[in-house]
Amino acid sequence: MSLLRALLRASRMIRHAPRLAEGLPPDDAVLLDAPDDRIAPALVAAALGEYEPAAKLLATTRDAAEWESRDRYVMRLAYFAHSRGDWLSSWLATAPRDPDALTVKAELAVRRAWESPARAERLREIGPLIDAAAEATPGDPVPWRIALDHARGTHASHTAFGTLWEQAVRRSPHHYGCHVAALRYLSAQWYGSHRECFDFAEQAAADALPGSLVQALPVRAAFARLEDGTPAAGPLEDERTDAAATRAVALSAAYPAGDLWPAEVRNLTAYVLVRRGRWEEALEQFRLIGPCATSFPWNRFSEDPLDHFLDARGGVRIQVASMTPLRTGTRESGRAAH
Template identity: 25%
Template structure:
């Protein structure tokens, strides 16, 4: 087998392996080649796809110096400032880790906030000069939550994003996080938002997966607080029915494009919930649509090793379902 080939059933967490069209973005970032990077970004016209393209750049280790110098050299270029801001955000959240807020204190919290404030300053400038720039508004939802600016400010930023780009799935996920109890919201608010977005969405869009994301968030909360209720929660017939309706309106709708980047998260959410409930026959179609593609979310919610967790549940679902 050639050294650069990938076994067909090997789980692919790296989006560049799952979507080879993203490879030029990483190559240009590693090479410090701004012209090639900007050209690769220009080829990504869909705003949903641009969020993943930005993440590929932001998660490239050591890219911060190249991106900082580029942003300083091109202060009026919205892409340069936004990509550097995303790198700062990525570094900040890596410092913070995924622990609950109560466990993130002291120097770690201070350094986390410092990174987010630097990113926020860059993004404010981009949004002031380019109010329609979706990627910057999307990232400002992240900074609002991390800097604990409150639900009203996060909602204001979300409204600015959807004013120009309605039904932005990444933006919807960011606001949904803010509406969950762990960030000061409530399950009622989170569920209402997911239902309202689903009702307005075009059939075959990924939006209805928000219904499943709320269920996963609630399940995770129960795992950390009331273990005995977590299994009952995902097996509840009413929630199962809501999940079935959501899948029919989104990932299982004939107009849904499972080749798109957002399909990895959307199908993954339904696959994970059905797996947690032992509904292997219902999980199997989602795993078949995913193939060997996965993202850290939702599988990191199930275990600290998302690849192993995805692979284990996929094997069970395809064998039993």
């Protein structure tokens, strides 16, 4: 029987795998962390040593209170400056008190400190940089998101973290980046537990606005639980993980396929669905992701996140193919009629 099952599985894969590739871009068309149309010109200019497009973009997001986009762009520009920072140095030399340059500088400093073996000490040294960015943009939640990431690395107490959290949500109650920073602090990996992580995420998702990425916060809590690798997960945790994935699937469906905005949420949702063996739903997420692969979560398991993404996508397609009957019901009915 085991040989028969293996033969049937192979037959199903051969028959259905090509059809199930429909809607999935070829491997060489998938891009990792593709920039959107607004940040791309700023990155091109930064590569040439020019900071003006980045300055204009961040000033626009600040003036329009586009805090979610602003946070993404600050992180993207700081990531770029980590290896090519001449443009940021020129910007700061020209306008040392520019609130946008100060925010990118603070994000970059925190990123570099996190990579240091002396992380806590380095992070404590750069506290004044975050304070300067917050003072330069009083209504902006982004420096407070940076402060929350900073606090996690300096072993801030729950009370101290809570004070920073109050300042962050006072500026933007549903800011996704601040919620992610708080969730990380509350994770079992840091200063909380899986239960605290889920409780916070589920309440935040329930309070979130329609279409807000905060609605996907529970799937990040589910990922933290799965990443922790605790072998003795109870049925309640499994139930909460599945509910989180279902909520994230519903949020994903509200956005067009191939949309860059929910791309990271979709990549994360696909991973959690794979871990839960929900193969057909995972395949649908890969179709919605289209060419928009993101480093997270795949970089947690491989130094080549794009290759890991493609392997996971191919594996899901094979799983779905192996579960699909050799003949569809429609074809079977047609044969019977003859």
